[in-house]
Amino acid sequence: xxxxxxxxxxxxxxxxxxxxxxxxxxxxxxxxxxxxxxxxxxxxxxxxxxxxxxxxxxxxxxxxxxxxxxxxxxxxxxxxxxxxxxxxxxxxxxxxxxxxxxxxxxxxxxxxxxxxxxxxxxxxxxxxxxxxxxxxxxxxxxxxxxxxxxxxxxxxxxxxxxxxxxxxxxxxxxxxxxxxxxxxxxxxxx
Numbered sequence: 001x002x003x004x005x006x007x008x009x010x011x012x013x014x015x016x017x018x019x020x021x022x023x024x025x026x027x028x029x030x031x032x033x034x035x036x037x038x039x040x041x042x043x044x045x046x047x048x049x050x051x052x053x054x055x056x057x058x059x060x061x062x063x064x065x066x067x068x069x070x071x072x073x074x075x076x077x078x079x080x081x082x083x084x085x086x087x088x089x090x091x092x093x094x095x096x097x098x099x100x101x102x103x104x105x106x107x108x109x110x111x112x113x114x115x116x117x118x119x120x121x122x123x124x125x126x127x128x129x130x131x132x133x134x135x136x137x138x139x140x141x142x143x144x145x146x147x148x149x150x151x152x153x154x155x156x157x158x159x160x161x162x163x164x165x166x167x168x169x170x171x172x173x174x175x176x177x178x179x180x181x182x183x184x185x186x187x188x189x190x
Contacts, residue, residue: 014070025062028075033058035076036083043087049094053086060086132182140175143168 013031016024036057040050060082061068068078129148133141139161146152146160154172158165 009074009076011070011074014068014075017065017075018068018070020065025058025065028061028079029058032076032079036079039080039083040087040090044090044094049090053083053090056090057083057086129179132179135182136175136178139163140171143171144175144179147172 009031010027013024013027017028033054037050037054040053040057041047044050044053057079061079064082068075133144133148135141136144142161143157143163146157152160154165154168157163158168161168
């Protein structure tokens with residue numbers, strides 16, 4: 001079903017929605033869900049994610065209906081605004097999930113070379129450390145990974161990353177101070 005042209009939109013739906021009439025959300029869904037799904041599908045390139053965003057948009061719209069003012073605009077425009085935010089949220093969530101998966105895969109031992117199962121505490125510590133290294137940003141995170149995981153010297157890191165030796169040393173010094181503060185705070189919490 002194709003949504004009606006903007007000029008043909010029934011403003012009665014706007015008024016009913018603003019008044020909290022449940023039939024209005026059903027009408028809005030029937031008319032606008034195809035548009036929302038298409039926008040989400042194009043942005044996310046995943047039909048399941050697009051379906052989830054479509055559902056989320058109409059849930060948000062109903063929860064936030066008190067913020068809709070028909071005198072300021074029509075419901076389709078308001079719903080498209082919610083759609084854009086929901087798509088951005090889904091993209092951010094996807095990025096975070098991918099980072100988590102990369103972090104977990106980076107710390108899980110390779111079954112071929114594993115000396116035994118890693119304790120949950122050790123895995124949690126490695127995940128915590130990886131999260132903190134990510135927070136450092138670049139090039140600090142890369143410098144610290146080379147120092148921690150590959151046990152490279154300052155000079156080796158300098159050559160590998162093509163950075164001045166003094167820069168590498170100062171990044172390591174400041175990063176260690178930052179990590180010490182962050183990890184002390186995290187471990188001090190009950």
